[in-house]
Structures are given as C-alpha cells and as structure tokens.
Amino acid sequence: MDKIKKSYKNSKNIYDRVLTQGSFWSRLYIRLFWGGVDDNKIAGDVLSRIPDDFSGRLLDVPVGTAVFTQDKYKKLKNADIVCLDYSEDMLELAAQRLSGLDNISLVQGDVGSLPYQNESFDIVLSMNGFHAFPDKERAFPEVYRVLKVGGRLIACFYIKGRSHMTDSLVKHILAPKGWFTPPFETEESLKARLSADYNITAFDTDGPMVWFCAEKR
Numbered sequence: 001m002d003k004i005k006k007s008y009k010n011s012k013n014i015y016d017r018v019l020t021q022g023s024f025w026s027r028l029y030i031r032l033f034w035g036g037v038d039d040n041k042i043a044g045d046v047l048s049r050i051p052d053d054f055s056g057r058l059l060d061v062p063v064g065t066a067v068f069t070q071d072k073y074k075k076l077k078n079a080d081i082v083c084l085d086y087s088e089d090m091l092e093l094a095a096q097r098l099s100g101l102d103n104i105s106l107v108q109g110d111v112g113s114l115p116y117q118n119e120s121f122d123i124v125l126s127m128n129g130f131h132a133f134p135d136k137e138r139a140f141p142e143v144y145r146v147l148k149v150g151g152r153l154i155a156c157f158y159i160k161g162r163s164h165m166t167d168s169l170v171k172h173i174l175a176p177k178g179w180f181t182p183p184f185e186t187e188e189s190l191k192a193r194l195s196a197d198y199n200i201t202a203f204d205t206d207g208p209m210v211w212f213c214a215e216k217r
C-alpha cells in the first residue's frame with residue numbers, strides 16, 4: 001500500500017495531463033501504448049449514467065484528483081457525495097478542485113475496508129480504480145456491501161487480454177511502479193464476476209478499457 005501512495009505522490013503533477021491527453025507526449029503515449037483509447041470519452045459515457053438531478057448518496061472511489069468528475073459534481077447539487085481515496089496527495093488536488101461544494105466530503109481510506117454501513121449508497125462510482133486496487137477480493141465485496149439493493153456500480157478500468165502492447169506496458173512498467181496492481185480482470189472474468197451479484201445494464205469496451213453500469217440484486 002505504501003508503494004501505491006508513493007507512486008501516486010510522484011505522478012500527481014503529470015497524472016491529469018496523461019489521462020486527459022493534455023499534451024503532445026501524452027497523446028503519443030496513449031496512441032502507442034493504449035491503442036488511442038479516449039479516456040475523456042469513456043469518462044463522459046460513465047458519468048452520463050448519473051442524471052444531473054440525482055438526489056441520492058454517491059460514493060466515488062477512488063476520486064483521484066477529480067479531474068474527470070469536477071464538472072459533473074458541480075451539477076449534482078442535490079446529491080450527497082463522498083469521495084474516497086487512499087492517497088493524501090491525490091485527495092489534496094481533489095480538494096482544491098471541489099472546494100466550495102458543501103455536499104461533497106473527502107475521505108482518506110481503503111476501498112478494501114470502507115468505513116460505511118451496509119447498503120448506505122445509491123451509486124458507487126469507480127473510475128480507473130480496480131486496476132489500481134491492491135486487493136480486488138476485498139474491494140469488490142466492499143463495494144457490493146455498501147450499495148443498496150437496486151443501487152448501481154458504475155465503473156471503468158483496464159482489462160487485460162485485449163492489447164498485447166498495453167498488457168506488456170502494464171506488466172513491465174505500470175505494475176512494478178505501483179500505478180497498477182495485478183491480478184487484472186479480463187472481459188470474460190469481469191462479466192462472470194458481475195453477473196453473480198448484479199444485473200448488468202450497460203457494458204462496453206474501448207481497446208483495453210471497459211466501462212459498465214451494474215445494478216445490485
């Protein structure tokens with residue numbers, strides 16, 4: 001876990017530019033290693049599943065720097081939003097972005113041990129998290145536990161087996177550095193895992209990325 005904190009601390013200043021393809025180098029990196037996948041588009045698809053008049057309780061884990069969510073959260077005036085992340089450094093940047101929004105609280109914590117009661121959220125949003133979480137066998141059950149029946153898990157993350165180039169980058173660089181943590185889901189393993197507990201209402205892939213919306217049964 002300390003490796004994760006350290007890797008996100010070291011990358012916090014370049015993180016947003018890489019994910020949002022805000023520079024020539026990040027566009028080149030995404031094109032070469034991620035098949036040109038557009039994280040901005042995936043974020044848009046994911047966030048479109050949350051109506052702007054949503055008035056329930058939403059857990060965003062991991063919030064990261066809130067680079068994709070800040071604009072959406074400004075519209076969700078009636079929602080009660082909890083943003084959790086393990087890295088204080090990422091939370092610090094999120095806090096700057098989300099300052100002044102008093103329906104949002106920021107919490108340092110571990111997805112594998114969420115400090116919330118059973119069935120206490122209507123939505124769990126998890127963008128680019130599950131490929132980073134060190135203990136998926138705790139993370140998936142925790143997310144399931146805190147969701148209400150009929151509540152939705154809306155997520156996107158890297159899945160392996162769809163691009164040799166990306167799989168190799170993840171194996172040889174991103175995982176050893178601590179940005180990603182194996183084991184990784186494949187499209188098939190993820191569908192099987194979700195189907196056991198959720199009704200999948202949307203599921204799409206873009207290169208080595210998946211996004212989905214799944215309703216807790």
Ligand SMILES: C[S@@+](CC[C@H](N)C(=O)[O-])C[C@H]1O[C@@H](n2cnc3c(N)ncnc32)[C@H](O)[C@@H]1O
Nearest residue numbers: 062063064085086087090110111127128132133
């Ligand atoms: C790739 S970032 C994604 C952040 C944001 N959702 C986004 O899409 O930009 C992954 C985040 O997962 C966080 N993280 C890693 N392990 C975690 C854990 N066990 N519990 C909570 N957050 C964790 C990291 O600190 C990092 O901020």
